[in-house]
Amino acid sequence: MIENRPFSTFLAHLVLCIGVVIVALPLYVTFVASTLSAEQVLQSPISLIPGDQLLNNYKTVLFSGAGNQSAQVGRMMVNSLIMALVIAVGKIVISMLSAFAIVYFRFPGRTLAFWLIFITLMLPVEVRILPTYQVISDLKLLDSYFGLTVPLIASATATFLFRQFFLTMPDELVEAAKIDGAGPLRFFKDVLFPLSKTNIAALFVILFIYGWNQYLWPLLITTQESLYTVVIGIKRMISGGDAATEWNLVMATAMLALLPPVLVVIFMQKWFVKGLVDSEK
């Protein structure tokens, strides 16, 4: 399509620019605030020019903790990372295996199993959070990485996605592998897994961010500061009542918390788009 309408081009760009400003401005303010000193950040209106406390602020939050708590943000980042990685990897492994079973094996109750998984799609974390808490607490798994991650691993969405993907595989591929002498596990490892790579990458990005952003569950399950995730940490830094909140440090923490998901998206963008768009068959 060839278009030569300068005014509409200008208008389109203008709208886009306004959109970018709306999205980017809060991020910019956060960044600026994280470079100011504790006094500067409380001035009104807040300065829009970065200050000189950048290194200081980040050093403080990373290594000595901030606000009314002693936990270091560095520690929280590690906790968040562990949680996000375990959830993402765990979800992918479990859902891929269950989709494999549902699609490629004929066993009694296969349809029932599929529907049970499917029905859980209707129950988000918030709905089943109390019974899950009860189970974890009865198992004495409160305040542990296990309790933090495992209950979030089961995933109907990912199972469903993999099922749909496996169903698009031509039957002949399975049959060719059978004739070549590949057993089910061999087929999974040599054929299904390599072909699912782009899907896995796309899911990993989504699930990593899902895990990283978890708030309610870690809030319930952790009481020790050494297990806090960074999202919880930010909340704890904002003190209610009389104590002053060191907003510059809060903002620095927020910037740090933003970083890993952004990096994951940037580095996996190519794969992510590929996994969503094309099917390699």
Next chain:
Amino acid sequence: MAQVEFKGVKKSYGNVDVIHGVDLTIGDGEFVVIVGPSGCGKSTLLRMVAGLEPITGGEIWIDGKVVNKLEPKDRDIAMVFQNYALYPHMTVRQNMSYGLKIRKMSEADISARVAKAAEILELAHLLDRTPRQLSGGQRQRVAMGRAIVREPKVFLFDEPLSNLDAKLRVDMRLEMQKLHQELKVTSLYVTHDQIEAMTLSDRMLVMNSGIIEQVGTPKEVYERPASLFVANFIGTPAMNQIWGVRAGQSLKTDQGDMFHVGEFPSTIDNGGRVALGVRPEHLQLVPEAQARFSIAIQMIEWVGADAYAYGQFANYRVICRLDNATGARVGDRLPLSFDPMRVHWFDADTGKRI
């Protein structure tokens, strides 16, 4: 190399029988083509040999062993699929060697076999490409290569040329013939294309709704079709058929038209209902006085060397091959005759050859 035997092989899905008992022996090194319309059970039969479909009844023997309960990998067969079924993420070399690797063959043996197959199929320069970088014909070759490297007892082909364009199909057909002459491996080939069946097979097997209609060399099947179905299915354009009852030395069609036939087979009684079949190339253009019947040309199809005139006699469509030089035109009347030795008689009720 091995013999393949079917002993009363049956297949049903639930209550629906799709193959009603097949008895057949395929000799060592023989190339047998199974041909039939879609849904006649030809692919099912092949897949039962491959071990991809359980056998409901009867036995299949390969090289003197019952294989009913054996898994595909233990039957020593190789199969070529219609859509090639290459592993998309593997290179041509990996595709071809995958089966051997699983069988724990040594690296040296594998590369020797792959090299040999690649040479036969002229794939040597493509070994490091992935399937998606290949054309349809090349993919087809890789699929064949994957079968060849296994050096199986039996090759199974499931409509391997159906996804290729017309010209490539002809080329590959010739190549398959060459390949078979070189390797001499027992082969079972399923197709719905009668030309493939005629050109490739030592013997062909015509199937219709789960029943074998006829087994024989292409020449036998063409010249002596065992039933109306075979007569109709093999040959393009299809054989002309005229139904009627014998009236002395003539045939009286259901519509009342009569024409002189001359000799009837002795098994047809006067008044007996039959179908007369005659191939378009066996209808001759004769002077009016000698004509057995005539048709008015409704349509002419020019196909290069020949032309086919379409017309009607009584209620039956009659197709006649014309010499290109005849100069006949739509609307002309064609007086036609045939050599009584060249006609086929079929029982009107059972469709069987008389």
